[in-house]
Amino acid sequence: MSRPAWDWKLSDLVNVQQHGHTVFSCFACGGGSTMGYKRAGYRMLGNVEIDAQMMRIYRRNHNPPHPFLIPIQEFKGMPNSELPAELFDLDILDGSPPCSVFSTAGAREDKWGGEYAFREGQAVQQLDDLFFDFLDVADKLRPRVIMAENVKGMLIGKARGFVSLVLSRMRRMGYRPQLFLLNSATMGVPQKRERVFFIASRQDMSFPELRLEFNEPPILYRDVRSGIGSPITSGSKTLQRWYKKRPPDLNMGDVTGREEGKISNFNTILIKDQKVANTLASSSVFLRDDVPQHISDTDIIRMQTFPSDYDFMDADVQYVCGMSVPPVMMQRIAEQIYLQWFKAK
Known part of the structure:
Protein backbone atom coordinates (compact mmCIF):
# COMPACT_ATOMS: atom_id res chain seq x y z
CA MET A 1 0.00 0.00 0.00
CA PRO A 218 -10.15 15.79 2.94
CA ILE A 219 -7.50 14.60 5.37
CA LEU A 220 -8.65 15.02 8.98
CA TYR A 221 -6.43 16.00 11.89
CA ARG A 222 -6.82 12.52 13.42
CA ASP A 223 -5.20 11.07 10.27
CA VAL A 224 -1.93 12.93 10.89
CA ARG A 225 -1.98 13.37 14.67
CA SER A 226 1.10 12.00 16.38
CA GLY A 227 2.90 12.18 19.70
CA ILE A 228 2.29 14.17 22.85
CA GLY A 229 2.24 17.93 22.51
CA SER A 230 3.66 20.29 25.11
CA PRO A 231 1.15 20.98 27.91
CA ILE A 232 -0.66 24.30 28.17
CA THR A 233 1.11 26.31 30.87
CA SER A 234 -0.26 25.50 34.32
CA GLY A 235 -2.23 28.36 35.86
CA SER A 236 -2.29 30.37 32.64
CA LYS A 237 -5.35 32.18 31.28
CA THR A 238 -5.13 29.98 28.22
CA LEU A 239 -5.51 26.85 30.35
CA GLN A 240 -8.40 28.38 32.29
CA ARG A 241 -10.12 29.25 29.03
CA TRP A 242 -9.40 25.82 27.57
CA TYR A 243 -11.39 24.21 30.38
CA LYS A 244 -14.31 26.60 29.72
CA LYS A 245 -14.59 25.74 26.01
CA ARG A 246 -17.68 24.12 24.54
CA PRO A 247 -17.92 21.68 21.61
CA PRO A 248 -18.80 24.32 18.96
CA ASP A 249 -15.85 26.58 19.89
CA LEU A 250 -13.24 26.84 17.16
CA ASN A 251 -10.78 29.18 18.89
CA MET A 252 -10.25 31.02 22.15
CA GLY A 253 -12.00 34.06 20.71
CA ASP A 254 -15.24 32.05 20.92
CA VAL A 255 -14.51 31.34 24.59
CA THR A 256 -13.55 34.90 25.57
CA GLY A 257 -16.54 36.33 23.70
CA ARG A 258 -18.94 34.10 25.64
CA GLU A 259 -17.23 33.97 29.03
CA GLU A 260 -15.59 37.40 29.26
CA GLY A 261 -17.71 39.57 26.98
CA LYS A 262 -14.79 40.39 24.70
CA ILE A 263 -13.26 38.75 21.67
CA SER A 264 -9.55 38.12 22.07
CA ASN A 265 -7.11 35.28 21.49
CA PHE A 266 -8.83 34.32 18.23
CA ASN A 267 -5.40 33.27 16.95
CA THR A 268 -5.35 30.51 19.55
CA ILE A 269 -6.97 27.71 17.54
CA LEU A 270 -8.67 24.56 18.81
CA ILE A 271 -7.78 21.63 16.54
CA LYS A 272 -10.39 18.88 16.44
CA ASP A 273 -9.77 15.26 15.46
CA GLN A 274 -12.81 15.05 13.19
CA LYS A 275 -12.05 18.21 11.20
CA VAL A 276 -9.38 19.33 8.73
CA ALA A 277 -6.83 21.47 10.56
CA ASN A 278 -6.89 25.24 10.17
CA THR A 279 -4.36 27.26 8.18
CA LEU A 280 -0.96 26.75 9.77
CA ALA A 281 0.12 30.34 10.43
CA SER A 282 3.55 31.03 11.88
CA SER A 283 2.17 33.30 14.62
CA SER A 284 -0.92 31.33 15.72
CA VAL A 285 -1.19 28.94 18.67
CA PHE A 286 -2.68 25.51 18.00
CA LEU A 287 -4.21 23.51 20.85
CA ARG A 288 -5.66 20.02 20.82
CA ASP A 289 -9.37 20.12 21.56
CA ASP A 290 -9.56 16.92 23.61
CA VAL A 291 -6.49 17.25 25.85
CA PRO A 292 -4.82 20.42 27.25
CA GLN A 293 -1.83 20.25 24.94
CA HIS A 294 -0.34 22.13 22.03
CA ILE A 295 -0.15 20.14 18.80
CA SER A 296 3.18 18.38 18.31
CA ASP A 297 6.00 19.36 15.95
CA THR A 298 5.28 16.15 14.05
CA ASP A 299 1.68 17.32 13.58
CA ILE A 300 2.95 20.62 12.19
CA ILE A 301 5.34 18.93 9.78
CA ARG A 302 2.63 16.60 8.51
CA MET A 303 -0.05 19.32 8.27
CA GLN A 304 2.33 21.35 6.11
CA THR A 305 3.41 18.23 4.14
CA PHE A 306 7.07 18.85 4.95
CA PRO A 307 9.30 15.75 4.78
CA SER A 308 9.91 13.87 8.01
CA ASP A 309 13.71 14.13 7.56
CA TYR A 310 13.76 17.91 6.99
CA ASP A 311 16.52 19.55 9.03
CA PHE A 312 15.12 22.65 10.77
CA MET A 313 18.53 23.34 12.35
CA ASP A 314 18.15 26.16 14.92
CA ALA A 315 14.77 27.42 13.68
CA ASP A 316 11.29 27.04 15.12
CA VAL A 317 9.39 24.31 13.27
CA GLN A 318 6.12 26.21 13.19
CA TYR A 319 7.77 29.39 11.90
CA VAL A 320 9.48 27.65 8.99
CA CYS A 321 6.40 25.64 8.06
CA GLY A 322 3.95 28.51 8.55
CA MET A 323 5.99 30.80 6.29
CA SER A 324 6.20 28.22 3.49
Missing part, protein backbone atom coordinates in the same frame (compact mmCIF):
# COMPACT_ATOMS: atom_id res chain seq x y z
CA SER A 2 1.45 3.38 -1.01
CA ARG A 3 2.08 6.06 1.58
CA PRO A 4 -0.08 9.20 1.65
CA ALA A 5 1.44 12.27 -0.02
CA TRP A 6 2.13 13.97 3.33
CA ASP A 7 4.22 11.00 4.54
CA TRP A 8 7.54 11.38 2.75
CA LYS A 9 11.26 12.11 3.05
CA LEU A 10 13.71 14.29 1.17
CA SER A 11 15.54 11.11 0.26
CA ASP A 12 12.46 10.08 -1.76
CA LEU A 13 13.26 12.78 -4.33
CA VAL A 14 15.94 10.60 -5.93
CA ASN A 15 13.13 8.37 -7.20
CA VAL A 16 11.17 11.20 -8.88
CA GLN A 17 11.25 11.07 -12.68
CA GLN A 18 12.86 14.26 -13.99
CA HIS A 19 11.61 16.13 -17.07
CA GLY A 20 14.31 18.81 -16.98
CA HIS A 21 12.23 21.99 -16.73
CA THR A 22 13.78 24.60 -14.48
CA VAL A 23 12.69 26.85 -11.59
CA PHE A 24 14.26 29.73 -9.69
CA SER A 25 12.64 30.91 -6.46
CA CYS A 26 12.39 34.32 -4.76
CA PHE A 27 11.41 34.75 -1.10
CA ALA A 28 12.15 31.04 -0.76
CA CYS A 29 12.07 30.78 3.06
CA GLY A 30 12.28 27.08 4.01
CA GLY A 31 11.69 25.87 0.48
CA GLY A 32 8.10 24.61 0.61
CA SER A 33 7.62 25.59 -3.04
CA THR A 34 11.05 24.23 -3.93
CA MET A 35 10.13 20.80 -2.59
CA GLY A 36 6.83 20.90 -4.46
CA TYR A 37 8.59 21.57 -7.75
CA LYS A 38 11.13 18.83 -7.06
CA ARG A 39 8.32 16.37 -6.29
CA ALA A 40 6.84 17.30 -9.67
CA GLY A 41 10.10 16.58 -11.53
CA TYR A 42 11.52 20.08 -11.95
CA ARG A 43 15.16 21.12 -11.52
CA MET A 44 15.65 23.90 -8.96
CA LEU A 45 18.37 26.32 -10.01
CA GLY A 46 18.53 28.44 -6.88
CA ASN A 47 16.92 31.10 -4.77
CA VAL A 48 16.95 34.66 -3.49
CA GLU A 49 16.47 35.07 0.25
CA ILE A 50 17.04 37.99 2.64
CA ASP A 51 16.92 35.98 5.89
CA ALA A 52 20.31 34.47 6.80
CA GLN A 53 18.81 31.81 9.06
CA MET A 54 16.34 30.71 6.38
CA MET A 55 19.12 30.61 3.81
CA ARG A 56 21.22 28.32 6.02
CA ILE A 57 18.26 25.98 6.36
CA TYR A 58 17.45 26.19 2.66
CA ARG A 59 21.02 25.34 1.67
CA ARG A 60 21.18 22.46 4.16
CA ASN A 61 18.01 20.82 2.83
CA HIS A 62 18.03 21.76 -0.87
CA ASN A 63 21.66 22.36 -1.88
CA PRO A 64 20.77 24.99 -4.54
CA PRO A 65 23.27 25.56 -7.37
CA HIS A 66 22.81 29.35 -7.29
CA PRO A 67 21.82 30.77 -3.88
CA PHE A 68 21.69 34.55 -3.38
CA LEU A 69 21.56 35.81 0.21
CA ILE A 70 20.63 39.39 -0.65
CA PRO A 71 17.51 41.59 -0.74
CA ILE A 72 15.54 41.17 -3.94
CA GLN A 73 16.20 44.84 -4.74
CA GLU A 74 19.93 44.09 -4.92
CA PHE A 75 19.35 40.97 -6.97
CA LYS A 76 17.30 42.78 -9.60
CA GLY A 77 20.01 45.42 -9.85
CA MET A 78 22.84 42.97 -10.53
CA PRO A 79 24.38 43.20 -14.01
CA ASN A 80 23.12 40.41 -16.25
CA SER A 81 26.74 39.38 -16.86
CA GLU A 82 27.11 38.50 -13.17
CA LEU A 83 24.15 36.11 -13.16
CA PRO A 84 24.23 32.46 -14.31
CA ALA A 85 23.31 32.19 -17.98
CA GLU A 86 20.73 29.47 -17.30
CA LEU A 87 18.60 31.99 -15.36
CA PHE A 88 17.90 33.68 -18.68
CA ASP A 89 16.49 30.45 -20.13
CA LEU A 90 14.17 29.77 -17.20
CA ASP A 91 10.92 27.85 -17.34
CA ILE A 92 9.36 29.13 -14.08
CA LEU A 93 10.20 32.09 -11.86
CA ASP A 94 8.56 31.34 -8.52
CA GLY A 95 7.94 33.74 -5.66
CA SER A 96 5.93 34.28 -2.50
CA PRO A 97 6.34 37.99 -1.72
CA PRO A 98 5.82 38.65 2.04
CA CYS A 99 2.10 39.11 2.50
CA SER A 100 1.43 40.36 6.04
CA VAL A 101 0.14 43.73 4.80
CA PHE A 102 -2.65 41.87 2.96
CA SER A 103 -3.65 39.67 5.88
CA THR A 104 -7.29 39.97 6.91
CA ALA A 105 -6.20 40.20 10.57
CA GLY A 106 -6.05 43.72 11.98
CA ALA A 107 -6.20 47.14 10.31
CA ARG A 108 -4.27 46.02 7.26
CA GLU A 109 -4.88 49.12 5.11
CA ASP A 110 -3.12 51.20 7.77
CA LYS A 111 0.06 49.23 7.05
CA TRP A 112 0.14 49.80 3.29
CA GLY A 113 2.94 52.06 2.15
CA GLY A 114 4.78 51.76 5.48
CA GLU A 115 8.19 50.24 6.03
CA TYR A 116 8.56 47.22 8.30
CA ALA A 117 11.03 44.54 9.21
CA PHE A 118 9.37 41.27 8.28
CA ARG A 119 10.81 39.82 11.47
CA GLU A 120 13.52 40.68 13.96
CA GLY A 121 16.98 40.81 12.42
CA GLN A 122 15.80 41.52 8.87
CA ALA A 123 16.18 44.70 6.89
CA VAL A 124 13.32 47.19 6.95
CA GLN A 125 11.39 47.13 3.66
CA GLN A 126 8.17 48.45 2.20
CA LEU A 127 6.39 45.12 2.02
CA ASP A 128 3.68 46.00 -0.49
CA ASP A 129 6.43 47.04 -2.96
CA LEU A 130 8.05 43.60 -2.86
CA PHE A 131 5.55 42.12 -5.32
CA PHE A 132 6.63 44.68 -7.91
CA ASP A 133 10.30 44.06 -7.11
CA PHE A 134 9.54 40.43 -7.91
CA LEU A 135 7.96 41.46 -11.21
CA ASP A 136 11.05 43.54 -11.99
CA VAL A 137 13.07 40.33 -11.60
CA ALA A 138 10.62 38.56 -13.92
CA ASP A 139 11.03 41.32 -16.50
CA LYS A 140 14.80 40.97 -16.21
CA LEU A 141 14.94 37.15 -16.55
CA ARG A 142 11.93 36.72 -18.90
CA PRO A 143 10.93 33.21 -17.78
CA ARG A 144 8.37 31.27 -19.76
CA VAL A 145 6.07 31.22 -16.72
CA ILE A 146 5.71 33.47 -13.66
CA MET A 147 4.24 31.93 -10.51
CA ALA A 148 3.44 34.11 -7.49
CA GLU A 149 1.66 32.97 -4.33
CA ASN A 150 -0.06 35.17 -1.77
CA VAL A 151 -2.83 35.32 0.83
CA LYS A 152 -6.57 35.23 0.17
CA GLY A 153 -6.80 38.73 1.66
CA MET A 154 -5.54 40.14 -1.65
CA LEU A 155 -9.01 39.49 -3.07
CA ILE A 156 -10.87 41.34 -0.31
CA GLY A 157 -11.77 45.03 -0.12
CA LYS A 158 -9.31 47.67 -1.25
CA ALA A 159 -6.61 45.07 -1.90
CA ARG A 160 -8.40 44.15 -5.13
CA GLY A 161 -7.04 47.37 -6.57
CA PHE A 162 -3.53 46.12 -5.83
CA VAL A 163 -4.35 42.88 -7.64
CA SER A 164 -5.46 44.87 -10.68
CA LEU A 165 -2.13 46.71 -10.69
CA VAL A 166 -0.24 43.40 -10.57
CA LEU A 167 -2.26 41.92 -13.46
CA SER A 168 -1.83 45.10 -15.54
CA ARG A 169 1.92 45.08 -14.96
CA MET A 170 2.14 41.44 -16.06
CA ARG A 171 0.27 42.24 -19.26
CA ARG A 172 2.53 45.21 -20.02
CA MET A 173 5.51 42.89 -19.59
CA GLY A 174 4.14 40.62 -22.33
CA TYR A 175 2.54 37.91 -20.17
CA ARG A 176 -0.96 36.44 -19.99
CA PRO A 177 -1.88 36.24 -16.29
CA GLN A 178 -4.47 34.00 -14.67
CA LEU A 179 -5.64 34.23 -11.07
CA PHE A 180 -6.55 31.20 -8.95
CA LEU A 181 -7.91 30.90 -5.41
CA LEU A 182 -7.05 27.39 -4.22
CA ASN A 183 -7.69 25.50 -1.00
CA SER A 184 -4.96 23.06 0.01
CA ALA A 185 -7.57 20.81 1.68
CA THR A 186 -8.72 19.76 -1.81
CA MET A 187 -5.14 19.05 -2.93
CA GLY A 188 -3.99 16.27 -0.59
CA VAL A 189 -2.85 18.60 2.22
CA PRO A 190 -4.13 18.01 5.80
CA GLN A 191 -4.88 21.70 6.27
CA LYS A 192 -7.43 24.31 5.17
CA ARG A 193 -5.09 26.84 3.58
CA GLU A 194 -6.57 29.17 0.98
CA ARG A 195 -4.03 30.96 -1.18
CA VAL A 196 -4.08 33.12 -4.29
CA PHE A 197 -1.83 32.10 -7.18
CA PHE A 198 -0.89 34.43 -10.01
CA ILE A 199 0.23 32.25 -12.93
CA ALA A 200 1.31 34.04 -16.09
CA SER A 201 2.68 32.61 -19.32
CA ARG A 202 4.85 34.57 -21.74
CA GLN A 203 2.80 35.56 -24.78
CA ASP A 204 5.15 34.03 -27.34
CA MET A 205 4.66 30.58 -25.76
CA SER A 206 1.05 30.38 -27.04
CA PHE A 207 -0.05 28.19 -24.14
CA PRO A 208 -3.78 27.45 -23.76
CA GLU A 209 -5.68 28.66 -20.70
CA LEU A 210 -4.53 26.75 -17.63
CA ARG A 211 -7.21 24.74 -15.81
CA LEU A 212 -6.72 23.97 -12.14
CA GLU A 213 -9.43 21.84 -10.51
CA PHE A 214 -8.62 19.74 -7.46
CA ASN A 215 -11.05 17.46 -5.63
CA GLU A 216 -8.98 15.18 -3.42
CA PRO A 217 -10.75 13.86 -0.30
CA VAL A 325 3.90 26.91 0.79
CA PRO A 326 2.91 23.29 1.53
CA PRO A 327 5.08 21.20 -0.83
CA VAL A 328 2.18 18.96 -1.88
CA MET A 329 0.07 22.02 -2.73
CA MET A 330 2.78 23.37 -5.03
CA GLN A 331 3.44 19.92 -6.46
CA ARG A 332 -0.18 19.64 -7.62
CA ILE A 333 0.01 23.00 -9.41
CA ALA A 334 3.46 22.37 -10.89
CA GLU A 335 2.34 19.00 -12.25
CA GLN A 336 -0.52 20.65 -14.13
CA ILE A 337 1.73 23.36 -15.55
CA TYR A 338 4.01 20.64 -16.88
CA LEU A 339 1.19 18.47 -18.26
CA GLN A 340 -0.92 21.26 -19.78
CA TRP A 341 1.86 23.54 -20.96
CA PHE A 342 5.40 22.20 -21.14
CA LYS A 343 4.70 18.58 -22.04
CA ALA A 344 1.99 19.51 -24.51
CA LYS A 345 4.14 22.13 -26.26
